[in-house]
Amino acid sequence: MMELTRKGDYAVRGIVYLASQPPDKISLLSEIAAAVDVPQTFLAKIFQQFSKTGIVKSFRGTGGGFMLACPADEITLLQVVEAVEGPVLPNRCVLKPGECERDSFCTVHPIWLQVQKQIRDILGNVTLKDLASS
Amino acid sequence: MMELTRKGDYAVRGIVYLASQPPDKISLLSEIAAAVDVPQTFLAKIFQQFSKTGIVKSFRGTGGGFMLACPADEITLLQVVEAVEGPVLPNRCVLKPGECERDSFCTVHPIWLQVQKQIRDILGNVTLKDLASS
DNA sequence: AGGTAACAGGACTTGACAAGTCCTTTATTC
DNA sequence: GAATAAAGGACTTGTCAAGTCCTGTTACCT
Numbered sequence: 001m002m003e004l005t006r007k008g009d010y011a012v013r014g015i016v017y018l019a020s021q022p023p024d025k026i027s028l029l030s031e032i033a034a035a036v037d038v039p040q041t042f043l044a045k046i047f048q049q050f051s052k053t054g055i056v057k058s059f060r061g062t063g064g065g066f067m068l069a070c071p072a073d074e075i076t077l078l079q080v081v082e083a084v085e086g087p088v089l090p091n092r093c094v095l096k097p098g099e100c101e102r103d104s105f106c107t108v109h110p111i112w113l114q115v116q117k118q119i120r121d122i123l124g125n126v127t128l129k130d131l132a133s134s
Numbered sequence: 135m136m137e138l139t140r141k142g143d144y145a146v147r148g149i150v151y152l153a154s155q156p157p158d159k160i161s162l163l164s165e166i167a168a169a170v171d172v173p174q175t176f177l178a179k180i181f182q183q184f185s186k187t188g189i190v191k192s193f194r195g196t197g198g199g200f201m202l203a204c205p206a207d208e209i210t211l212l213q214v215v216e217a218v219e220g221p222v223l224p225n226r227c228v229l230k231p232g233e234c235e236r237d238s239f240c241t242v243h244p245i246w247l248q249v250q251k252q253i254r255d256i257l258g259n260v261t262l263k264d265l266a267s268s
Numbered sequence: 269a270g271g272t273a274a275c276a277g278g279a280c281t282t283g284a285c286a287a288g289t290c291c292t293t294t295a296t297t298c
Numbered sequence: 299g300a301a302t303a304a305a306g307g308a309c310t311t312g313t314c315a316a317g318t319c320c321t322g323t324t325a326c327c328t
Contacts, residue, residue: 001219002136002253004246005286009225012242029304042288048305061296062302077245085135091143107265108146111211111256112138118252119136122245131241139315163275176317182276195325196273 004085010038011046011084012077012131018056019072019128026065046084053083072132078123088123090115138219144172145180145218146211146265152190153206153262160199180218187217206266212257222257224249 013036021027029047033040047066050056057069068075082088090112147170155161163181167174181200184190191203202209216222224246 001138001142001215002222002224004135004225007287008135016242039288041290044304045288045306051304058304059296060294060302060304061298063297064295064303066304077242081135088136090136091138107267108150108211111260111265115253115256118256119249122249122252126245131245133241141316173317175319178275179277179317185275192275193325194273194275194323195327197326198274198324200275 002090004081007042007046008081008085010036010043011050012080013038014043014046015050015056015068015075015080016128016131018066018068019075019132021067023071024067026059026063026067028065032066049084050080053079055079055083068128071129073127073129075128076124077126077128077131078120080128081123088116088119090119136224138215141176141180142215142219144170144177145184146214147172148177148180149184149190149202149209149214150262150265152200152202153209153266155201157205158201160193160197160201162199166200183218184214187213189213189217202262205263207261207263209262210258211260211262211265212254214262215257222250222253224253 014032017032017036018027029044030040032038032047033043036043047056047058051058051066055069055075056066058064058066078088091108148166151166151170152161163178164174166172166181167177170177181190181192185192185200189203189209190200192198192200212222225242
């Protein structure tokens with residue numbers, strides 16, 4: 001249970017690669033895909049999402065490619081995985097109060113909230129800088 | 135991301151109901167299903183799994199049904215969800231060392247291990263007794 | 269023994285979503 | 299305007315979630 005999808009896994013690989021490059025270098029999608037061993041067409045979709053959520057900047061045309069939108073130590077693992085996988089939600093009922101008609105008497109509800117918080121805490125405290133320095 | 139399936143959700147509901155009943159009462163599947171608002175045929179599958187992993191005892195025939203196999207304070211939420219959802223695995227690479235050919239240099243690996251441990255810690259420290267007393 | 273109550277187990281269905289692929293368009297540079 | 303590279307949409311394929319249904323097996327009851 002609780003598994004990350006391949007998309008999430010690939011997303012992390014790809015952006016960690018970006019973070020390990022010189023800060024102002026623009027990397028080609030083809031280069032990233034080859035380096036982290038992910039199908040290029042699939043990685044393209046992932047980086048489009050990154051681009052939309054603003055954690056990477058993209059440039060088209062000759063000399064184009066991708067680079068981080070901010071310094072590696074200002075992007076957390078949480079931002080990366082939530083960008084492609086959506087918010088961390090151990091159970092639907094955690095979405096918001098009232099979402100689940102059982103929540104008034106559901107004793108498990110607070111446990112899921114606690115799980116959600118812990119996961120977010122861990123992932124939110126790891127930056128790309130931490131991950132890139134290997 | 136990280137969502138529990140309905141099966142897992144239903145599993146928790148069902149067994150918490152059992153835990154809230156008098157310790158030696160045998161409950162009918164039909165009774166449990168109605169009480170927690172889950173399709174009975176689906177809940178049947180779930181309780182079969184519980185039965186196989188030994189956290190509930192089942193009895194066939196007239197007067198049959200289900201009861202907890204041990205006291206409610208000896209069954210953890212972790213046991214319940216892992217019984218039906220499989221082990222807590224934030225990423226496939228956490229399965230075991232060597233599973234992922236990238237793990238020797240993958241800096242994210244320890245993070246997933248940490249997430250896994252935290253989730254297991256939280257769920258492993260909540261018993262059905264805690265959940266049944268509402 | 270026969271009938272009925274209740275769980276066990278297998279086969280099947282339906283729909284959604286994961287995991288990609290492919291093609292066309294748009295933006296940029298030379 | 300030709301080449302380069304990302305953006306975006308449409309499509310495919312397979313797997314798995316979420317059930318349903320039917321038959322079998324076990325246990326009790328008269």
